[in-house]
Amino acid sequence: MTDAPARTIEVDLPCVRCRYLLRGVDARGQCPECALPIAESFDPRRLLLADRRWLRRRAIATTLTCLFPVFCFATFVVFVWSEAVAWMINLAAAMAVLLPIVILALAAAATAPDQHAGRQARVGRWIAVGAGAAMVMVCSTAPLWVALSPTLVRGWLVPVVAVFGSLAVIAGTGLVWSDLARRERLRSRARLAEAVVWLALFGASLLGLAWLAGAFGYWPAAEWVARIFGTVLLVGMAAVGLSWLIAGVLAARMLRRMRGEAVDPAALPSTMPGP
Numbered sequence: 258m259t260d261a262p263a264r265t266i267e268v269d270l271p272c273v274r275c276r277y278l279l280r281g282v283d284a285r286g287q288c289p290e291c292a293l294p295i296a297e298s299f300d301p302r303r304l305l306l307a308d309r310r311w312l313r314r315r316a317i318a319t320t321l322t323c324l325f326p327v328f329c330f331a332t333f334v335v336f337v338w339s340e341a342v343a344w345m346i347n348l349a350a351a352m353a354v355l356l357p358i359v360i361l362a363l364a365a366a367a368t369a370p371d372q373h374a375g376r377q378a379r380v381g382r383w384i385a386v387g388a389g390a391a392m393v394m395v396c397s398t399a400p401l402w403v404a405l406s407p408t409l410v411r412g413w414l415v416p417v418v419a420v421f422g423s424l425a426v427i428a429g430t431g432l433v434w435s436d437l438a439r440r441e442r443l444r445s446r447a448r449l450a451e452a453v454v455w456l457a458l459f460g461a462s463l464l465g466l467a468w469l470a471g472a473f474g475y476w477p478a479a480e481w482v483a484r485i486f487g488t489v490l491l492v493g494m495a496a497v498g499l500s501w502l503i504a505g506v507l508a509a510r511m512l513r514r515m516r517g518e519a520v521d522p523a524a525l526p527s528t529m530p531g532p
């Protein structure tokens with residue numbers, strides 16, 4: 258066969274199923290390790306075959322999302338230690354206005370579809386942008402609410418932000434991870450992503466429970482009830498923040514690694530049967 262050398266893989270591309278390095282293997286054959294047709298490892302949606310600039314943009318956006326839980330933890334420490342109610346209200350208003358805008362921008366960046374994006378990626382993007390927009394709409398009226406009634410802010414704003422924020426965390430974490438895992442067929446990572454989303458969901462449920470029990474001060478509750486659900490609230494917030502942080506750090510690390518190991522699709526031989 259005269260064109261045989263041109264069909265041999267001459268780059269370090271791992272098999273999409275078993276990660277076996279396919280250098281030196283005939284592109285028309287199967288993976289020597291798991292027998293998957295080589296053509297499947299040439300899927301243009303793979304992160305390893307993606308545009309390096311797109312991978313870089315996505316790694317930066319994903320890293321930036323990690324700043325959100327860090328900022329939340331820092332704010333919460335101030336919130337817990339500060340006795341001044343006015344300071345707490347200003348802080349809540351600043352967070353309520355700024356953070357949804359940050360979430361909106363990051364959600365749009367982190368789910369930015371590449372040139373091969375399918376319908377699912379596009380739908381995912383609109384869900385992420387929609388969740389961010391809903392948060393902006395709910396929270397951008399915060400200064401008005403503060404001016405109207407500090408009691409109303411303490412009663413409604415914080416729980417609304419907490420519930421919407423938690424839902425955005427769950428939707429965003431799930432979308433970003435399922436997209437990354439699907440592109441590289443990472444089953445173990447997909448399971449980890451699932452665990453992280455369940456942790457976030459658990460946290461959000463605890464937040465909701467604490468809200469119902471009056472931990473935010475909306476409904477009057479006995480002191481011991483408020484104390485128990487205040488603890489529930491702390492655990493719930495920690496679970497949501499921690500799950501976001503773990504997922505963000507792992508996803509950013511994976512994107513940086515993929516960028517380092519990226520393969521130029523033009524360097525791959527054809528998988529079409531020869532003449």
Ligand SMILES: [Zn+2]
Pocket residue numbers: 272273274275276277288289290291292293
């Ligand atoms: Zn394989």
